[in-house]
Amino acid sequence: MTTIETENIECPSCKVEQHVDVYQAINAMENSELVQWLFNGDINIFKCNECGHEAHIQLPLLFNDYRVGVKIQYFPEQWLADNSEGVCNDYLGMLAKMGKFRDDFQSNKLEDLLVVFSMDVTISQIKFRTQFFDMANSGMND
Numbered sequence: 001m002t003t004i005e006t007e008n009i010e011c012p013s014c015k016v017e018q019h020v021d022v023y024q025a026i027n028a029m030e031n032s033e034l035v036q037w038l039f040n041g042d043i044n045i046f047k048c049n050e051c052g053h054e055a056h057i058q059l060p061l062l063f064n065d066y067r068v069g070v071k072i073q074y075f076p077e078q079w080l081a082d083n084s085e086g087v088c089n090d091y092l093g094m095l096a097k098m099g100k101f102r103d104d105f106q107s108n109k110l111e112d113l114l115v116v117f118s119m120d121v122t123i124s125q126i127k128f129r130t131q132f133f134d135m136a137n138s139g140m141n142d
């Protein structure tokens with residue numbers, strides 16, 4: 001499921017607070033257009049209405065692609081620095097739900113949940129795993 005939450009975010013530049021829609025989870029099968037936005041760096045970007053400052057929003061993002069069997073949890077690197085215990089507890093909670101993900105996915109191709117701390121790595125992992133899945137599958141059909 002794709003989920004969006006409205007957050008109160010303070011502009012890092014002019015300190016004016018504003019409501020921003022933040023993606024918490026992206027389901028690639030439900031909303032394939034969001035994958036392209038993510039690749040373009042247009043997901044969870046803060047654009048200040050007051051001063052025009054732009055910044056990546058430092059909040060976690062969960063990416064699911066049930067077709068390929070990719071599940072990636074992004075945490076901002078700062079979260080790991082500030083609260084590594086909280087990150088580990090979140091990870092434990094996600095592992096507990098992996099059984100449900102496997103049932104939904106209905107395949108044995110699923111890689112384990114991947115936790116990353118960089119948006120660039122998130123994007124390159126999605127590209128790599130999608131490409132690999134498509135190549136492996138077309139190979140099997142020959």
Ligand SMILES: [Zn+2]
Pocket residue numbers: 011012013014015016048049050051052053
């Ligand atoms: Zn601002």
